[in-house]
Amino acid sequence: MCKHVLNAQVAIRSHCCKKWFDCAECHAEKEDHPLMKKAEMIFACKKCKKVFRKDGTDWDESDEYCPYCDNHFVIDALTPKAELRVEMEDPRIDNRALKDERVAGEGEKILFSLHDQQASKLG
Template identity: 65%
Template sequence: MCKHVLNAQVAIRAQCCRRWFDCAECHAEVSDHPLRKTDEMVFACKKCKKVFRKDMTDYEDEDEFCPHCDNHYVIDAVTPEAQLKIETEDLRKDARVVRDLRVKQETGPTSMFDVDASDMIG
């Protein structure tokens, strides 16, 4: 699971070392070499767990979907943000002050005093 991009939809195989990573920063943290650029990328969809290739020289809007399950994997990245206005070191190392958006937040009234007056039977 990537700590840089919270909503990564695919894993990418690095052409240089043939290992799987969620983002380029994950590769940089554990590798002693730079990420090699390539025109053909290999992806693994995190929804259906199938692997597919994309030619990046001829990439179009319809290529933003997994060919197996139609999962839209090119989405705006959600990165960790501090929820408290305090100074801390690198959030990737100490994430205690970060709210993880992958965890479903409860919605609705939390007590009987939070109920809207229009919800009451009159």
């Protein structure tokens, strides 16, 4: 699973060390040598698990698909975005983090409050 490209559809075999990687950044993190670039690329489809070769010098639109299962592997890469979120339990199981808007807070004044002196004057 690649942490750089979230929707990687194929694994790529590097020519330099003969290992499989999801992207060039994964190769740079795990290996101590630069990635050798060649025109011929070897892919492994993550959908059908079959290996195939593609020539980068003669690339057309039909080369964007796996020749075995027609999985479209040349797609816009989704990279992870930094964001802050509040994670909590499922509210159906533990609802302590939810605020009930129907319950009045301590500092709020209500017209018919038992502690209010004006409530006895209303009748």
